Amino acid sequence: MEKKKRVSVVIPAYNHERFIGPAVDSVLNQTWENLELIVVDDGSTDGTGDIVKSYSDPRLSYYYQENQDAFNTINRGMGLAKGEYITILNSDDIYTTDRLEKLVAIQQESNAACLFTDVLPISDAGTVFTDPDFGWNIWHRKNRVWFFACGDLYTAFLKGNFMVTTSNMFMTAEAVQRVGKFSALRYLHDYDYIFRMMLAFPGQVRYVDDEQLLYYRIHDGNTLGEAAITGRQQDLEVIQKYMLAALPDKQRRIAAAGTGRLLELRDELEQVRSDLSGQAEPSVRERLHLLLLAIKYKLRKKLHQYLDNFRELMQGR
Known part of the structure; x- marks a missing residue:
């Protein structure tokens, strides 16, 4: 009987004391037991490190570093990996219990260099977003429909990143060795990496589209800001780069x-x-400033109404 190959799971962690426990549990409770879990703490200032260090499972290793951003943290973790397979889990996402077992079986059957599955979006509280009209579900469904219509993985990725997240990447160590490190992109290092993987291993990147084996966290506090601008700029550059590369x-x-x-x-x-x-469109910063002014105005108005009511009440005594 063939010896079970080891899976190295890398968790890049940063200030996720609320979510790191469930993430670690989802790895250590896998039905595939031959694994190592490498947690690289990217300079957390909350209780993230204490929670990870409270585990006694010998398969878990914890490393701390000064803050260096996610792509550097992942690269360090992959450099420490000793398994035949390497996979990543962001510290706020969760694996289904049988994720690794299923992906190892599919990889061994297909000889794929990289696999990813469909995902389940969840809230901060862990509730699955099942409403088909929820914005994220509309976006993801559109990307999946395009993939099934065009039938080509590379073309489909140019339309949108339906892999969704770095947490969804399951790779052979050989493939990681050939493709190399994640690029210095703050928001789209996973999108860039999957294109490089497809170019390095044509026909050996597989989308397991009929399995939802990852819970992807969509935070309640996500707001439009500078990240949305930078992310879209990086998106534009990645798409143009890899469209031309083909x-x-x-x-x-x-x-x-x-x-x-x-x-x-x-x-x-x-x-x-x-x-x-005759009037320039306001920037995101200008729109935010106008919103804050409107909120202040409404608060002042409510305060004045409250004071007027209070005065009337006191005069009536």
């Missing part, structure tokens, strides 16, 4: 020139519309 040299130059001009035209059109309207 083309022969001659077509690549043509496509690069064409897409570059289209992006310029988009910006020029926005500027022209803004000039014609």
Whole structure:
């Protein structure tokens, strides 16, 4: 009987004392027992480290470092991995109990270099978002529909990252060795990595589309901010880069020139519309400032109403 191969699970952790316990439990309670869990604490200032260090399971190793961002934390963890398979779990996500067992079996049957599954979105409290009209579900469903329609993984990824998260990557150690480290992208290092994986192993990246083996946390406090702007800018750059990477040299130059001009035209059109309207569109920062002013105004108005009512009450005594 073949000896069970070891799976190395890397958890990059940062200030997730509320979620790190369930994440660690979801790994240590796997039906696939031959694993090592490497938790790299990226400079947490809350109780994350204390919670991890409270576990006595010999399969768990804990490392602390000064804050270096997620991609560096993952790279360090992968460098420490000794298993034949390497997978990642963000410290606020959760594996289903049989995730590793199922993925090992599929990998051994298919000889895939990298696998990922469908996911279940959950709230901070762990409630699954089942409403089909929930915004995230609409976005994910659209990406899946496109994948099934086009039938090509690489093309489908250009439309959207339906892998969703770094937590969804299950890879052979050999594949990780060849593809290398995660790039220095704060928000889209997983998106960049899956394109590099597909280019390095054509036809050996597999989407297990009929299995939901990961709980992906969508935080209640997520708001529009600078991250949304930076993330979309990185999204644009990743898509353009890997769209061109799939083309022969001659077509690549043509496509690069064409897409570059289209992006310029988009910006020029926005500027022209803004000039014609006579008023520039407010930036995200300006919109936030206006929102805060509106909130302050409403609070002041309610306070004045309260004081007027209080005065009337006192005069009536």
